[in-house]
Amino acid sequence: MVRDHVYGRGIRDPNVLEAMLRVPRHLFIDRDAGVEAYSSHSYPIGFQQTMSQPYMVAYLSESLRLTGSEHVLEIGTGSGYHAAVLASVCREVSSVERVPELAERAGSVLRDLLYQNVSIRVGDGAEGWPERAPFDRVLLTAAADHIPKALLGQLAEGGFFLGPVVRAEGHQEIVRLTRLAGRFAVERLIACSFVPMVRDTRRPVPRMRAGGLLEGEVSG
Numbered sequence: 001m002v003r004d005h006v007y008g009r010g011i012r013d014p015n016v017l018e019a020m021l022r023v024p025r026h027l028f029i030d031r032d033a034g035v036e037a038y039s040s041h042s043y044p045i046g047f048q049q050t051m052s053q054p055y056m057v058a059y060l061s062e063s064l065r066l067t068g069s070e071h072v073l074e075i076g077t078g079s080g081y082h083a084a085v086l087a088s089v090c091r092e093v094s095s096v097e098r099v100p101e102l103a104e105r106a107g108s109v110l111r112d113l114l115y116q117n118v119s120i121r122v123g124d125g126a127e128g129w130p131e132r133a134p135f136d137r138v139l140l141t142a143a144a145d146h147i148p149k150a151l152l153g154q155l156a157e158g159g160f161f162l163g164p165v166v167r168a169e170g171h172q173e174i175v176r177l178t179r180l181a182g183r184f185a186v187e188r189l190i191a192c193s194f195v196p197m198v199r200d201t202r203r204p205v206p207r208m209r210a211g212g213l214l215e216g217e218v219s220g
Contacts, residue, residue: 001038019088028081075125076141080106142197
């Protein structure tokens, strides 16, 4: 998997490559997937969610530019696999998952594998985890029409947000927003395909477009 689908597609960060070699991807799937767990495609994990393909996990992890000292906020725990990869290359991972069953399952696997630097909470990912802020990195693992302002507000100075957003024409792309003196520098990276981000639509959620315009629209 790592040779063909990760290194073979251009990932060169040695820490990310080592993490991808060490984390047992098949253990994060709730049924016997066999060798298919290590194939180049995404994998369904229930509740209309998927585990991202190995290359995308590696690409996002490399694009976070981790040095080992960072506290990362992950929005969308899913299977817990990406959290395990991140935990292998950063100081701490705080992960928010909307689906309680997925959070419980991921937490169980991570505990069995003795990951002690990953914390999971059940909640609305658009709100982040303010009690643990600020974060050096914020990683979104589902495609958002707008980037929640709360997530950007929980970034430390010099930190950045990374994740998929939906463009006006409907295509998705990975963007990286770096916080510098209260402003955000935007980089557009690669095209992608993620499940949509689901939010709590019962109340207004301040949001920020990838282009940098602050808004206070009502979700849904």
